[in-house]
Amino acid sequence: MTELLASPPDVDTGQEIGRARRRKEDAKLVNGQTLWTDSINLPGMAHFALLRSPMAHARITSVDVSAARALPGVIAAFSGADLADQLGSLPTAWPVTPEMVSPPHPPLAVDEVRYAGDAVAVVVARDRYTAADALEAISVDYDPLPAVVDLEAALAEGSPLVHADAGTNRCYVWPFAGGDYAAAKAAADVVVRRRFVQQRLLPTAMEPRAVVVDPVAASGEITVYSATQIPHVLRLMLALTIGIPEQKIRVIAPDVGGGFGSKLDVYAEEVIGVVLAQKLGRPVKWTESRSEGYQATIHGRGQIQDIEIAARRDGTILGMSVDLLADMGAYLQLVTAGVPLLGAFMYPAIYKMDAYSFTCTGVFTTKTPTDAYRGAGRPEATYAVERIIDELAHELGRDPVDLRRQNWIRHEEFPYTTIAGLTYDSGNYEAATAKALALFDYDGLRAEQAARRDRNDPVQLGIGVSTFTEMCGLAPSRVLGSLSYGAGGWEAAGIRMLPTGKVEVVTGASAHGQGHETAWSQIAADLLGVPFEDVEVIHGDTQSSPKGMDTYGSRSLVVGGVALHLAAGKVVDKARRIAAHLLEASEDDVQFDKGVFSVKGSPEAKLTIQEVALATFAAHNLPDGMEPSLDSDAVYDPENFSYPHGTHLCAVEVDTETGRSTIRSYVCVDDVGSVINPLIVEGQVHGGLAQGIAQALYEEAAYDADGNLLTGTMADYLLPSAADLPAFVTDRTETPATSNPLGVKGVGEAGTIASTPAVINAIVDALRPFGVNDLAMPATPERVWRALHGGADGGGAR
Template sequence: MTETTEAGTAQAGTARTPAIGSPVRRKEDDRLVTGQTTWTDNVALPGALHMGLVRSPIAHARITGIDTSAAKAMPGVVDVFTAADLGDDNVKIPCVWPVTDDIVMPDFHSLAVDKVRQVGDVVAVVLAQDKVTAEDAIENVVVDYDPLPAVVDMEAALADGSPILHEDKGTNQCYTMNFPCGDYEAAKAASDVVVSRRFINQRLIPVAMEPRAVACSPMGTSEEYTLWSATQVPHVLRVLLALSTGVPENQLRVIAPDVGGGFGSKLQMYREEALALVLARRLGRPVRWTETRSENMVATHHGRDQIQDVEIAATRDGTIKGLKVALTANMGAYLQIITPGIPLLGMFMYNGIYKMDAYDFSCTGVFTNTTPTDAYRGAGRPEATYAIERIVDELAAELGMDPIELRRKNWIAHEEFPYQTISGLTYDTGNYEAATEKALELFKYDELRAEQQRRRESNDLVQLGIGVSTFTEMCGLAPSRTLGALKYVAGGWENCTIRVLPLGKVELVTGTSPHGQGHVTSWSQIASDVLGVPVEDVEVIHGDTARSPYGMDTYGSRSLAVGGQAILRAGQKVVEKAKLIAAHQMEANPDDLEFVDGAFRVKGDPEKSTTIQAVAFEAFTAHNLPDGMEPTLSGESTVDPADFSFPHGTHLAAMEVDTETGKATLRSYVCVDDVGVVVNPLIVEGQVHGGIAQGVAQALYEGAVYDADGNLLTASMADYLLPTALDLPSFVTDRTVTPSTTHPLGTKGVGEAGTIASTPAIINGVVDALRPYGVNDVPMPASPEHVWRTLQAAKAGGAA
């Protein structure tokens, strides 16, 4: 690896091996590999009532009647509620990102009022003594619907005469955002070549392996409600539930126990969470619900779903002058937590790693009779990276240039950092040359190009394509002032408290909320280096608002990039206080002490030393502390990040495409990522692997499909094609290390990088394989059918 510096936390003169940078095996795994797990569905709640949700089978209809009498009469059914029955308890599901002043924000009630607007909309809730009875009772709630025409196509929804979802608003247009940077028309006029494409970034379903679940008990140890949820955001959820339901925030404890993946889909306040709380309050009994997979496919938010009209302008020598991006983004039927903001998280990133004179961005959000969209791994940045990396390849083809060569000509050179991009962000560091060189070498780029040439010349039925993606993304969401300027209603800070307990063990309380990322291990490694204690002596506490009261949770690759800074600072505060105690007890000047490997030593007097554990005991007994010092040894920090961080990398895919069947096969995949300083290389590689798999899945396998009436045709795992072990190869992953300069640990974030980078790499490879046939785009997923049809159209002379 190209290590430019080591982590900044290891103390000078240390004898111990730093924990940061070491592939420590995960602490989490002991429970997970033996089945000793606490998923929300495993939380025991004696006497809990089970919710069953009566969901609409119709995408758009007026509710003309609901008869709950048969369900109520069933043995074991405790009650059934409609919107009318719930009254004020039928709380609205919030959207916290009104992206423009004139955004249309329709009401979104827990139970549908008068109308349903998507398949899966909830019209009534059953409470029964057991789950089976609740499911049986759902069948006995009779709902009369007066069907209305549905609209699922975004452009149809914007056209005159379209059915209107929210009639009180009079339009299906949610908002339009314009973000012009520089003079695009002037840049275009100064160009020789203009390439335009319409890319469809298809709708995806997140499908975390653990379906959602919620359990709420009104019987805590005090006047409080305890709510367990399979959520990524226990802290955000508490605030939103308190705002929505009126339960005082200090009487609501939200716990995210073991959570089985999220990928953004558990970043939400869902109607089921609100219903569990208000019904537990109303009935004074515990209430619980676990989603079936079939519910998950329609009721948990979806991702992506954009039409991207992209135009790039360049001079004949390959100098990019300008980029124009016009998005149409599908909101679905309602706005959920940050639905309208997702396309705008990509707004700053369509220019990618490239220099240009002008960039013109616009986005129109549209309501359709579909499941709401919201954050899905990458959230706006995969869409941006797809568009720019695809259009740069198209420009290369137009110019007859090698795609790597065109990128080299236009990317920000490593000596130009920090660099303010055309969209206004300042990239602190990067070294695209180093990552690309390393990737080309590992990939054997030149050999593969030679093989490609041979296959083309021999008219091989299986053609070889080489896909390139040189991505960057923004992590570390986010400086709170920036979020405020973007009309996002919350901040982007993170909190950590570190306590050294009387006997020397460490408790680290974090506001991040892991659901597979291995924070317990990585956070222990950071604390280990800062405090000089063994990794196994650190216990990480998370995901419970009573035990970790402050936090902004886990999404957007922010946990290490932001939370890591709070860990570092909290640990430094502990050491600062401990040093004063140690100096007092050794009768030395604090400035004469050095802290190495967990021990305070008087410089030049090696006999005089004490450990941080011994200091912790002294802080506990408090018999001999400096005058005025408070007992106990702990440090708390809340860090607002100075800026985003910008991981980057070069991903290369070798695609074999069977020109007779249309089957595209990923033969090999090489990536070199630069995510800055790495705390745990094992975990980082795992994140990259999983990220690549999800990006490849968008390119080759997955896509949510609705029929014209708004029925989701891919509504089960049998119909929505998730890649299996047989569908993916092993990946070649490597790294360069260019530390972030805006983050004190030098880290950048890695959770979404693989997903952001890989989708365009795959499609660029498929298109590259078929370029000799006149193909210049392939719709995603590049299934055999899509590829075959594209090829037939191209052979028939039509543009793809």
């Protein structure tokens, strides 16, 4: 059981940044006063439901919706063919190579279904129950086609094709290299090679997806409410996809209950909702059920990683080679193709080496499309590199921490440009690791491990380490451009000083559980010198927050927070000019501290920022030609990514009789740069750890050979709860980012990225004496048991 740990105390230091403020958002959340998309009910609103293919791959020979249409309460029913012209094709924003195969992606399948869950028809009814009944009245004839499930088989000569017109299941090949890996390998004493499999995961946000569309026929305006992470991107994409003039579309992300990347997409249901609302001239709503979402919402991960590391006998790493097969699923969603590329630069991780070679092959299969899931590319990369470093340590007979220490970038070497071409601005791996080892009692646990081995204890102990870094704060627009991504990576912020001295902060980062309202209030309060309570943060509506690139990739604070910093600077600069004018002083003599403008040498001559705001509103006495407003907008485009890092240590007890692995202790020391709110950081780390541990031990979207999702409900897809997780020991080191004025690095994905390899390394470490050198994820008790009895990796256990 997880113990209740004391949360960081909220100490009033006279400064908001750094305070462990309780989140502003939470009172509303825990009191049930949130506005979810599914809570929205509009006059005349109809409900739509989608009939989904039960087969992974089939030709549609006929769709008959007439019986559904005839049911009482049914307003309309359409096949894919009925709406094909209006629905068009769903967008993908990341054509990673010019040759990439990018097949059409009809929101409603017309001729062929390509995964179990692909929608084939839609009904609109007066209520959800009638809509669900009407689905059963639709008859569809399918002519089965062979499923394409296995990635390697999909690329083999003669494989059935997911998209026959493409002539191949190969979506793209994306190579990347730094240095000469062949030379490094030739010079190496030791080469270790492994194949790791990143199983598919089902993102399971607390709030399912939902969409409500409200059309105004007379003016052509349309409002889309969606449980989305990306209202701004969605607006743009709806304009580009359906051809509605962009200025006529308003997208609102009301309260959104988590996303983890699964709501970073433009989905069929959003497009279908818009088309139906326009066609019928009335509001429509759709809310997914959980089992529907497990098929129709993107999946995460899904890669086969062939990784090789070359080193000298003394432990010096010379180079690394990575060959990926990445499962695209049946279609390319918004950033499907690009997800593995976000990992491409991370395999060298914190280690110095002279050569690196990477190739990713995107592969179509007849499965639900994959896309970004918490960490997106970086957890996969971190897993592979942190696993193979342990294998190298084992091969060399070295302590895994010691081998890492020998090869990592030392703190005095920053900024450091890696072999993958990234320039890490800052970091201190020595400090984080030293702190983590001390908290973990590494030496004591190693001694216990030895004792258990000696006495042949049925419960063996294993220790796993993960010294991760990641690139986040997505992203410098120029870099995104060089990777062929369809948009930039800037973020916008606005500040409006109100006449009463209160403050509205507008952010383009669309929060869905992260705590932006609290953190942005803390930043604005400090920079403007106003009380925390006086700041209101506005987000998630393209009308009130017109400019933004939204929330994903641990970017909100690192990009959006810095935009707020810039906007605050503009407000203070203008307020200073107005204060100087009112105080009849030279601008250069007016200083600003904690919300008060004062004149150097005349301490009694001062004005608060609130007084300046009121004077600006009245506009009775402003400098000649100055506009009477104390508002500002800023857009920040980062010059570099940010690079949080940390050291995670996991001790696992493995019951060799049953194969069960139980985490005994978990220590992590993360360095996410400067911290705005330690309580929010703590929450992000805990949630991230839970998701990363879940990949190691519990979760797997399993498919059978026919392409059926076997884990289609929560009864079969095992999500751990608090009861299944240990008490985490978390701590931090703070090495401020030098790439932005707040010194922040981002924390949204760190726990997920770091924890998976720490757990698996620990289990493998426990089982080394039994000849076990790898384990397929999730490391179920049965897999561990089979590995113990077969000496294999347990991969075929399920």
